[in-house]
Amino acid sequence: MKIGRKVRMDHVEVSWPNQIEIGDESIIEHNVYFKYDGSWKSNRSIIIKNNVFIGNNCEFNIKESVTIGNNCLIGAGSRFVDHDHGINLSDPIRKQYCPRKSIELKEDVWVGANCLILKGVKIDTGAIVAGGSVVTKSIPAFEIWAGIPAKKIGYRK
Numbered sequence: 001m002k003i004g005r006k007v008r009m010d011h012v013e014v015s016w017p018n019q020i021e022i023g024d025e026s027i028i029e030h031n032v033y034f035k036y037d038g039s040w041k042s043n044r045s046i047i048i049k050n051n052v053f054i055g056n057n058c059e060f061n062i063k064e065s066v067t068i069g070n071n072c073l074i075g076a077g078s079r080f081v082d083h084d085h086g087i088n089l090s091d092p093i094r095k096q097y098c099p100r101k102s103i104e105l106k107e108d109v110w111v112g113a114n115c116l117i118l119k120g121v122k123i124d125t126g127a128i129v130a131g132g133s134v135v136t137k138s139i140p141a142f143e144i145w146a147g148i149p150a151k152k153i154g155y156r157k
Contacts, residue, residue, distance in 0.1 A: 004050065016040070019062075023050035029076070033059045037083070055113065064100040064119075072105050075113030075131060082119045106141070126156055 001017035003009075004024035011030040014020060019036035021044045022028065032054055036045050046060055047067045055076030060066055063083040068074070082103050086096025101120035105111070109123050112131030117123070122138040129135055130146030130153070139145050144154040 002044070018042075019045045020048075021046070022048045023052065023070070025050060026052040026054070028054045029056040029058075031057045033061075035059065035061045036063075037061060038063045049107075062103075063098060064102045066103040068105045069107040069109065069125075071108045073110045075111055075115065077114040078111050078117070079115070080117045084119060128156065 001014065002021040004022055004026065006025045007022050007028070009028040012028055013033045015034065016036040020034050026048055034046050045062050045065045049068060049070045051071045052068050054074045055078070057077045058074055059079045061079065061081045066080050066082060080103055083098040083100035085093050085098055087093065088096060099119070103117055103119065104122045106123065106125040108126045111117065111129045112133070114132050115129050116134045118136050121135050123129065124139060124141035126142040127139045128144045129139070129150060130144065133146050133150040134148045135145065135150045142156045143152050144156065145151060146153045
């Protein structure tokens with residue numbers, strides 16, 4: 001695990017430490033779970049940049065990758081899942097290939113408490129996701145999204 005300067009962490013759970021990089025001056029509250037759900041590989045799959053806040057009880061369930069940009073805020077209880085399951089009738093769901101796509105948050109993004117960010121989502125610079133939202137589509141810069149599924153409700157001014 002690569003940890004930057006002045007990082008504060010409290011009771012973090014990690015499945016594959018070599019998959020995680022946390023930048024300088026970030027705060028990771030208690031009961032955050034970094035779960036890399038794949039085979040060993042040398043490059044990092046969970047990248048948290050500088051000055052990031054991650055609230056308690058968040059989960060990063062990653063098969064591909066997630067990148068959280070500088071100065072992002074992640075509210076308590078939020079989840080990031082970059083994969084789902086196959087749904088063919090020919091095989092049991094648990095035996096099917098899991099489609100996966102990276103998740104990316106650019107700089108200065110605020111994800112409210114108890115959000116779910118799903119595979120392939122890119123949240124661009126300065127965007128806001130309201131608490132309790134389920135994000136299934138990418139969000140342009142400086143937009144405010146909310147709901148299940150999340151949709152645009154406004155712009156930052």
